[in-house]
Amino acid sequence: MSTALAKDILEYHFLSKHRPEKYADSLPFLDWDNQPSPFQEYLGTTKLELPFLQRSLGLGAEFLYQPVAQPARPVDLESVGAFLELSLALSAWKSYGDESWALRINPSSGNLHPTEAHLVLPQLSGVFHYQPLHHQLEQRAALGAATVPLAAILGQGFWVGLTSLAIRESWKYGVRAFRYCQHDLGHALGALGFAANLLGWKVKLVNGLGTEELGQLLGFPKVRWTPGEEEEPEALVWVGPGEPLTEVPTEALELLAGLDWTGTPAKLCEDNLPWQPNEEAALYSRQSHRPYAPVLLPQRPWSKTRPQLYDAETLVRRRRSGQAYQAAASVMDQDRFFALLEATLPRQGYAPFDLGLPCPPVHLVLFVHRVTGLTPGVYLYCRAEESLAQLKEVLDPRFLWSPFGDSGLFLLEPGDARQMIGQACCNQAIAANSTFSLGMLAPFGGVGEDASLYRRLFWACGLVGQVLYLEAEAAGFRGTGIGCYHDDQIHDFLGIKHQEFQSLYHFTIGGAVEDQRLTHQPPYDAKRNR
Numbered sequence: 001m002s003t004a005l006a007k008d009i010l011e012y013h014f015l016s017k018h019r020p021e022k023y024a025d026s027l028p029f030l031d032w033d034n035q036p037s038p039f040q041e042y043l044g045t046t047k048l049e050l051p052f053l054q055r056s057l058g059l060g061a062e063f064l065y066q067p068v069a070q071p072a073r074p075v076d077l078e079s080v081g082a083f084l085e086l087s088l089a090l091s092a093w094k095s096y097g098d099e100s101w102a103l104r105i106n107p108s109s110g111n112l113h114p115t116e117a118h119l120v121l122p123q124l125s126g127v128f129h130y131q132p133l134h135h136q137l138e139q140r141a142a143l144g145a146a147t148v149p150l151a152a153i154l155g156q157g158f159w160v161g162l163t164s165l166a167i168r169e170s171w172k173y174g175v176r177a178f179r180y181c182q183h184d185l186g187h188a189l190g191a192l193g194f195a196a197n198l199l200g201w202k203v204k205l206v207n208g209l210g211t212e213e214l215g216q217l218l219g220f221p222k223v224r225w226t227p228g229e230e231e232e233p234e235a236l237v238w239v240g241p242g243e244p245l246t247e248v249p250t251e252a253l254e255l256l257a258g259l260d261w262t263g264t265p266a267k268l269c270e271d272n273l274p275w276q277p278n279e280e281a282a283l284y285s286r287q288s289h290r291p292y293a294p295v296l297l298p299q300r301p302w303s304k305t306r307p308q309l310y311d312a313e314t315l316v317r318r319r320r321s322g323q324a325y326q327a328a329a330s331v332m333d334q335d336r337f338f339a340l341l342e343a344t345l346p347r348q349g350y351a352p353f354d355l356g357l358p359c360p361p362v363h364l365v366l367f368v369h370r371v372t373g374l375t376p377g378v379y380l381y382c383r384a385e386e387s388l389a390q391l392k393e394v395l396d397p398r399f400l401w402s403p404f405g406d407s408g409l410f411l412l413e414p415g416d417a418r419q420m421i422g423q424a425c426c427n428q429a430i431a432a433n434s435t436f437s438l439g440m441l442a443p444f445g446g447v448g449e450d451a452s453l454y455r456r457l458f459w460a461c462g463l464v465g466q467v468l469y470l471e472a473e474a475a476g477f478r479g480t481g482i483g484c485y486h487d488d489q490i491h492d493f494l495g496i497k498h499q500e501f502q503s504l505y506h507f508t509i510g511g512a513v514e515d516q517r518l519t520h521q522p523p524y525d526a527k528r529n530r
């Protein structure tokens with residue numbers, strides 16, 4: 001299949017736009033026999049079974065965001081097992097007829113799961129790949145004599161390196177795959193942030209590290225990849241209790257470069273199809289080593305109380321995407337709606353936005369259909385007051401900008417937006433027949449000067465998406481990420497002419513109708529205590 005090539009990240013963005021008359025290039029059919037495996041396995045590695053939580057943590061859902069009062073868990077096999085169980089592990093198996101598939105704690109576009117995780121763990125004296133299928137660590141290197149100096153560098157914490165396997169997404173979504181990998185990465189970062197909080201830990205992004213150095217830190221130059229199946233280094237986070245480490249000293253890179261690395265990734269599919277624009281997008285948006293100023297978030301109290309249906313652990317385990325919504329079950333109380341919006345605001349010291357992502361905040365354009373006391377219509381939720389003047393300048397002058405007190409919410413245009421947004425979201429009924437759906441408007445102007453910002457903007461959207469998933473679930477509703485939408489149809493509606501803002505991700509929330517044809521099984525074999 002021949003497809004247009006991109007010469008820079010802005011052109012990739014253009015090429016990967018869906019338009020009603022022409023979707024971004026992808027295969028005209030789904031080659032089911034050639035679907036890449038959703039599970040990466042490093043062959044020839046020693047496997048370390050991670051334990052599952054034996055007792056509930058007994059924490060309220062608010063502790064997903066706010067730090068727990070009790071002492072932090074020490075980093076050991078048990079707590080690392082709990083951390084991954086509550087962030088990147090399987091959450092259930094579903095089946096229909098002869099088909100069954102796994103769902104995970106973190107969502108993923110098309111359930112294709114391009115995100116992989118590697119852990120540098122002095123506490124377990126090794127570097128490991130996380131295998132969610134069996135909740136195992138695959139040991140890619142023993143730290144040996146490097147254990148003590150790395151432990152001294154890392155303090156009480158450890159590193160998690162996240163990577164993407166774009167081929168899993170491009171198999172289905174062609175040129176748009178790189179975007180979806182970045183959304184999923186943001187969701188994974190959010191899931192890690194929430195799980196860490198429950199253990200009294202923090203997750204901090206190591207911002208200054210270049211993409212290539214991250215690959216070196218993870219031992220990638222020594223891996224024998226199947227061509228086209230290379231993992232793309234994305235982000236490194238420090239995780240743990242105590243004082244976070246926000247950079248990687250050269251000494252650590254040298255120690256890791258000197259290790260004996262083992263393990264060869266199993267082939268993911270028979271005949272992989274490299275989608276060149278995705279490879280180019282990865283190349284163009286790589287980050288070089290550079291310093292970043294620390295990211296400071298506002299100190300902000302929660303003004304709304306939110307009755308929670310579930311404790312924190314139940315909530316992360318039962319998070320699912322809605323497949324279809326029912327009008328009668330999709331009416332949301334106004335207080336809940338405002339509380340849900342407030343949960344998306346960045347706050348100093350609160351997960352998941354205290355990660356330290358150097359990136360301007362994204363704003364929400366809401367298509368409100370069924371919130372009590374709120375006129376149906378199009379609204380804007382401004383997540384950072386300093387952006388308001390620019391938003392008012394850029395968006396269509398016809399908009400009303402009627403404020404709701406000082407909540408940050410503005411009514412732009414009353415009216416029934418269901419047909420418009422349903423159609424703009426690739427004719428997906430879940431965007432129209434819901435409580436509300438929304439687009440995430442990202443300040444896009446900086447991408448021209450710093451192409452690595454492209455990835456971070458999508459991660460920022462994924463973080464907001466992860467909050468929305470959990471908030472919807474906590475309210476007895478259900479959320480769904482929407483990656484399929486006609487980009488410029490949204491921009492035209494909003495009056496955006498010059499890419500100052502771009503809608504990079506959509507989302508919808510409603511009262512879900514369960515598909516009764518599907519059966520559910522627990523995520524892991526009962527023999528392993530779960």
Ligand SMILES: Cc1cc2nc3c(=O)[nH]c(=O)nc-3n(C[C@H](O)[C@H](O)[C@H](O)COP(=O)(O)O)c2cc1C
Pocket residue numbers: 103104106107108109110111180183184187319320321322428430480481482483484
């Ligand atoms: C980035 C992203 C984009 C998505 N886009 C869509 C979409 O356009 N339409 C849809 O029905 N579901 C969409 N989903 C939902 C996924 O299909 C869903 O997360 C996946 O099937 C796994 O199911 P789960 O979320 O219940 O674990 C998206 C999810 C993510 C994370």
